[in-house]
Amino acid sequence: MDWTIIQQSLPNFVQGFKLTLWLSLVGIVGSIIVGIITSLVQYFRVPVLKQILNVYVEVARNTPLLIQLFFLYYAFPVMGIKMTAETCGIIGLIFLGGAYMAEGFTGGFNGVSQNQLDAGEALGMNQFQLARYVVLPQGLSLSVPALAANIIFLIKETSIFSVIAIPELTNTALDLIGMYYRSNEYLFVLVVAYAIILIPVILLLDWLERRVRYGAFGN
Amino acid sequence: MAHSGISVLFEGTNFARLMGGLWTSVWIALVSLAIGLLLGTLFGLLRTLRSRLIRFVLLLYLEFFRIVPTVVLLFLVYYILPRQFNINMPATWMAVLAFSLWVAAEFSDIVRGALESVPKHQRESGQALGLNQWQLFRYVLLPQAIQLELPATINLATRVIKTTSLLLMISVMDVINVGQQIIEANNQTHPTGIFWVYGLIFILYFIVDYPLSLWAKHLTAKQKD
Numbered sequence: 003m004d005w006t007i008i009q010q011s012l013p014n015f016v017q018g019f020k021l022t023l024w025l026s027l028v029g030i031v032g033s034i035i036v037g038i039i040t041s042l043v044q045y046f047r048v049p050v051l052k053q054i055l056n057v058y059v060e061v062a063r064n065t066p067l068l069i070q071l072f073f074l075y076y077a078f079p080v081m082g083i084k085m086t087a088e089t090c091g092i093i094g095l096i097f098l099g100g101a102y103m104a105e106g107f108t109g110g111f112n113g114v115s116q117n118q119l120d121a122g123e124a125l126g127m128n129q130f131q132l133a134r135y136v137v138l139p140q141g142l143s144l145s146v147p148a149l150a151a152n153i154i155f156l157i158k159e160t161s162i163f164s165v166i167a168i169p170e171l172t173n174t175a176l177d178l179i180g181m182y183y184r185s186n187e188y189l190f191v192l193v194v195a196y197a198i199i200l201i202p203v204i205l206l207l208d209w210l211e212r213r214v215r216y217g218a219f220g221n
Numbered sequence: 222m223a224h225s226g227i228s229v230l231f232e233g234t235n236f237a238r239l240m241g242g243l244w245t246s247v248w249i250a251l252v253s254l255a256i257g258l259l260l261g262t263l264f265g266l267l268r269t270l271r272s273r274l275i276r277f278v279l280l281l282y283l284e285f286f287r288i289v290p291t292v293v294l295l296f297l298v299y300y301i302l303p304r305q306f307n308i309n310m311p312a313t314w315m316a317v318l319a320f321s322l323w324v325a326a327e328f329s330d331i332v333r334g335a336l337e338s339v340p341k342h343q344r345e346s347g348q349a350l351g352l353n354q355w356q357l358f359r360y361v362l363l364p365q366a367i368q369l370e371l372p373a374t375i376n377l378a379t380r381v382i383k384t385t386s387l388l389l390m391i392s393v394m395d396v397i398n399v400g401q402q403i404i405e406a407n408n409q410t411h412p413t414g415i416f417w418v419y420g421l422i423f424i425l426y427f428i429v430d431y432p433l434s435l436w437a438k439h440l441t442a443k444q445k446d
Contacts (some may be wrong), residue, residue: 029327064379066386066432077416080226153289154378161290165390172292185300193289193297200288 018174026157029095037103064100087155090162110145143214226413242399246385257324265332299391335366359417375437
């Protein structure tokens with residue numbers, strides 16, 4: 003292990019680090035939005051849209067991100083749709099993450115007890131009010147454990163972006179290994195970099211999970 | 222001369238080669254699962270014991286795999302084993318090694334969760350019958366835990382199969398790597414071949430994984446009743 007090598011590579015890794023953080027953030031926020039909309043459509047059984055989104059969730063969940071990215075990045079240009087690698091990466095991550103989030107939220111929404119819904123109806127709430135005041139607040143807190151697992155999963159999935167040459171952390175490390183042939187040093191920095199991102203995220207999500215336990219009320 | 226792209230799939234031995242690649246991927250997934258599930262069961266059992274040291278070491282092991290992405294794991298094995306430890310083996314076996322350790326980590330958590338959710342009176346009844354620790358595991362806890370953990374295990378299996386898509390990064394001849402060779406070899410005659418080859422691989426992964434997901438969902442729904 004040669005520390006000067008590590009020191010010299012740090013500026014490159016900082017760039018990759020920022021990009022990984024940025025792509026993860028956009029991917030996670032996008033996935034949560036797509037996931038909530040998808041699971042609400044499924045929960046309230048919106049006709050036609052529900053069937054389409056069911057197919058989407060199954061396709062996205064049962065195929066690897068890598069082949070989704072290859073398809074976006076290499077096969078779409080053949081059909082005349084060209085996008086930058088980063089756009090492909092973000093679209094791919096949201097496509098995959100949205101389906102995982104949808105599953106998580108659906109689990110949470112289905113966990114809201116029937117009594118709560120009946121009580122809401124007895125108060126004369128309409129479908130929208132039920133969603134806004136009964137299903138969402140309780141369902142969201144019930145889906146936090148799944149949400150937490152998905153967030154960690156999505157951050158780690160950004161490492162696959164290296165196959166379409168997005169210069170995030172993993173790609174940076176592979177590039178450096180290819181140029182200078184110092185695999186120990188660069189892989190060490192890579193693992194440490196992921197730890198720096200993920201350990202605080204894991205701790206924060208654990209804390210969040212403890213905070214929102216009230217969602218299980220009434221079950 | 223440009224042909225319609227889809228014919229590239231059936232020219233020569235292309236289709237058979239893709240199937241061969243798929244078999245490599247599935248084979249690696251199966252072997253890694255077999256080894257990983259055994260190791261994971263052992264780790265899971267150890268984590269329910271009282272020894273602080275064992276629990277701490279296994280927790281570190283688990284957290285390491287929670288933090289490091291699988292791509293990075295593959296590279297760690299691929300670069301460090303040959304250079305640091307002078308261990309040279311085919312990339313296929315390196316992939317099996319990396320995947321097995323990863324599966325073991327994930328599965329140990331599933332096993333521990335399942336063991337802990339076996340009702341307490343079951344354990345106490347076993348003890349009342351005079352079963353020792355091993356008999357308790359073997360005849361009381363494990364059989365019940367296996368039922369509880371089955372859906373999560375199937376989901377883990379679908380993830381392992383999906384993760385085999387990363388094999389091309391350490392140059393294993395998996396289905397995607399074969400696909401890339403076919404695309405490159407036919408780029409002149411079939412410019413749209415890339416669309417069909419990646420499309421087929423996309424569908425192949427779906428065909429392998431979807432039945433497993435359905436099965437897991439079915440089991441989960443049955444357990445809720």
